[in-house]
Amino acid sequence: xxxxxxxxxxxxxxxxxxxxxxxxxxxxxxxxxxxxxxxxxxxxxxxxxxxxxxxxxxxxxxxxxxxxxxxxxxxxxxxxxxxxxxxxxxxxxxxxxxxxxxxxxxxxxxxxxxxxxxxxxxxxxxxxxxxxxxxxxxxxxxxxxxxxxxxxxxxxxxxxxxxxxxxxxxxxxxxxxxxxxxxxxxxxxxxxxxxxxxxxxx
Amino acid sequence: xxxxxxxxxxxxxxxxxxxxxxxxxxxxxxxxxxxxxxxxxxxxxxxxxxxxxxxxxxxxxxxxxxxxxxxxxxxxxxxxxxxxxxxxxxxxxxxxxxxxxxxxxxxxxxxxxxxxxxxxxxxxxxxxxxxxxxxxxxxxxxxxxxxxxxxxxxxxxxxxxxxxxxxxxxxxxxxxxxxxxxxxxxxxxxxxxxxxxxxxxx
Numbered sequence: 001x002x003x004x005x006x007x008x009x010x011x012x013x014x015x016x017x018x019x020x021x022x023x024x025x026x027x028x029x030x031x032x033x034x035x036x037x038x039x040x041x042x043x044x045x046x047x048x049x050x051x052x053x054x055x056x057x058x059x060x061x062x063x064x065x066x067x068x069x070x071x072x073x074x075x076x077x078x079x080x081x082x083x084x085x086x087x088x089x090x091x092x093x094x095x096x097x098x099x100x101x102x103x104x105x106x107x108x109x110x111x112x113x114x115x116x117x118x119x120x121x122x123x124x125x126x127x128x129x130x131x132x133x134x135x136x137x138x139x140x141x142x143x144x145x146x147x148x149x150x151x152x153x154x155x156x157x158x159x160x161x162x163x164x165x166x167x168x169x170x171x172x173x174x175x176x177x178x179x180x181x182x183x184x185x186x187x188x189x190x191x192x193x194x195x196x197x198x199x200x201x202x
Numbered sequence: 203x204x205x206x207x208x209x210x211x212x213x214x215x216x217x218x219x220x221x222x223x224x225x226x227x228x229x230x231x232x233x234x235x236x237x238x239x240x241x242x243x244x245x246x247x248x249x250x251x252x253x254x255x256x257x258x259x260x261x262x263x264x265x266x267x268x269x270x271x272x273x274x275x276x277x278x279x280x281x282x283x284x285x286x287x288x289x290x291x292x293x294x295x296x297x298x299x300x301x302x303x304x305x306x307x308x309x310x311x312x313x314x315x316x317x318x319x320x321x322x323x324x325x326x327x328x329x330x331x332x333x334x335x336x337x338x339x340x341x342x343x344x345x346x347x348x349x350x351x352x353x354x355x356x357x358x359x360x361x362x363x364x365x366x367x368x369x370x371x372x373x374x375x376x377x378x379x380x381x382x383x384x385x386x387x388x389x390x391x392x393x394x395x396x397x398x399x400x401x402x403x404x
Contacts, residue, residue, distance in 0.1 A: 006327070006361050008395065010273055012218040017401065040402035041327050041395060044360055071212055073275045075329050075393050077361040081339050125208070125243050127277050129331045129391060132339070137283050158246055159208050159279040159391070189331060189361070191277050191393035193210065193243060199219065200242035 001185065002083035003091065004035075004046035005076040007056060012069040019066045026062035030055040035088060042075075048091040049078065049179055057171035061120040064167070064196035076178060076190040081132070094184040101138075105146045108176035112150050115172035122196040123154065123164040126174060129189040130182040143181040147173065160191075164202070170194065203296065203387065204285035206237075206248035207278040209258060214271040221268045228264035232257040237290060244277075250293040251280065251381055259373035263322040266369070266398035278380060278392040283334070296386040303340075307348045310378035314352050317374035322398060325356065325366040328376060329393040332384035345383040349375065362393075366404070372396065 011019035027036070034047035034055060045052055060072040077083075099107070130139045144161060147153050150173045152163040163170055174192065182188035213221035229238070236249035236257060247254055262274040279285075301309070332341045346363060349355050352375045354365040365372055376394065384390035 002360075004360060006359065008273070010212040010214060012212060012214060012216075014214075014216045016214040016271065038402075039359075039364075040400045040404045041325050041364065041397050042359075042362075046360065069218065071210070071275075073273075073395065075327075075361050077329075080361065082342075083360060123243050125277075127279075127391065127393075129333060131331060131333060137334070140284075157208065157241075157244075158204075158206060158248065158285060159277050159282065160244075162241075162243065189329065189393070191329075191391070193275065195243050198242045200240075202242045 001079060001089050001091070001094065002086050003049055003052065003078040003089045004044060005052060005056065005074045006042040006044055007072060007074040008042045009059065009063055010071040010073065011063055011066065019063055019068055019070065023059055023062035026058040027055055046086065047088050049093055049175060050091060053171045053175035057118065057167050060194055061118050061167045064120045064122060067197060069197045069199065072194040074192040076192060078178070079185055079187045081187060093179040098184055101142045104180040105142065108146050108180045109149055111176050112169055112172045115168040117166055118168040120167045120196060121165070122167050122170055122194050123162065123202065124170050124174065124192065124194045125157070125160045125162045126177065127160045127191040128177060128181065131187040131189065133183065133186060139181045143177050147177060203281060203291050203293070204288050205251055205254065205280035205291045205293065206246060207254060207258065207276045208244040208246055209274060209276040210244045211261065211265055212273040212275065213265055213268065221265055221270055221272065225261055225264035228260040229257055248288065249290050251295055251377060252293060255373045255377035259320065259369050262396055263320050263369045266322045266324060269399060271399045271401065274396040276394040278394060280380070281387055281389045283389060295381040300386055303344045306382040307344065310348050310382045311351055313378050314371055314374045317370040319368055320370040322369045323367070324369050324372055324396050324398040325364065325404065326372050326376065326394065326396045327362045327364045328379065329362045330379060330383065331391040333389040333391065335385065335388060341383045345379050349379060
């Protein structure tokens with residue numbers, strides 16, 4: 001299994017470098033469990049998904065606490081057949097046999113209930129892609145059902161689902177959406193946008 | 203067929219609203235061929251792909267000409283089984299029988315050669331998702347081969363391919379990547395980031 005994300009942080013301010021640099025400290029508790037590489041368009045985070053989602057949550061929450069309009073954009077992937085297995089990605093999410101869809105939805109909802117309160121309100125938009133299997137829409141619809149019950153659901157949109165809430169609940173919802181749907185060893189991707197402090201009407 | 207994109211423009215400046223508002227005029231020549239809906243996280247563009255890609259190109263290029271560090275993020279989709287057919291999306295891209303992969307690659311390369319020069323240098327990063335078919339990696343590898351020959355290829359990354367060049371060649375490459383690979387009636391998506399004027403080393 002190989003899992004990780006290409007992430008980018010966009011603070012809409014002249015001091016975007018300062019906001020990003022200040023927020024990076026939020027990654028420190030996770031650095032020994034992630035491989036991190038940066039270029040001019042994104043930062044690669046490789047590691048287990050139970051580390052990756054809290055790391056993205058804390059990085060984004062730190063940036064959002066600047067009060068500036070901030071966006072995190074992420075391309076999250078697991079099980080891509082073109083990527084080599086890597087022990088750093090070993091995750092408890094994919095142990096044991098695959099439960100029926102309804103049972104996975106219930107486990108996902110319980111995990112969102114247990115999410116910490118971070119104190120940062122955000123909106124999120126995700127598209128889930130389940131690849132390499134003919135019944136991909138069954139898993140996607142199963143995931144959307146979970147999202148609608150998660151307490152963070154705002155609305156369905158063309159090509160995406162929009163959520164809102166505390167970043168604790170939001171990133172727990174995202175982690176569950178990504179890990180519980182699609183085959184455990186399958187190729188699954190999320191195209192994610194998280195936004196805080198936008199001046200636009202919601 | 204239903205096709206379109208959820209797009210967001212991120213100018214990294216205190217005057218991000220002004221940069222976005224000024225750039226929106228670049229969409230005017232395309233408005234009668236697109237359905238456009240905006241909320242606080244993204245703008246939906248629905249329409250034919252030969253209109254959608256030039257519209258995104260001109261919007262992004264206009265924002266980048268501000269000289270500010272600007273990013274366009276887009277979730278582009280065609281043929282999603284959950285979306286209704288819509289006549290506004292009728293496209294010349296999917297007429298006639300499907301050519302063999304090598305022939306599609308050659309047609310795509312010729313289209314990039316013919317792209318206009320816009321005069322704005324940018325970098326782009328894309329992930330192509332071909333859904334609902336077992337051989338999805340064949341089409342993805344076929345697309346990556348095309349990207350490597352396109353003249354805009356910069357490097358392969360985990361989960362994505364990075365390109366750079368004039369926005370004319372870049373968006374022509376993206377349009378071809380999206381339209382020539384995967385089944386014409388199939389479900390295909392791109393997770394796209396385009397960036398200009400970044401202060402980070404490339």
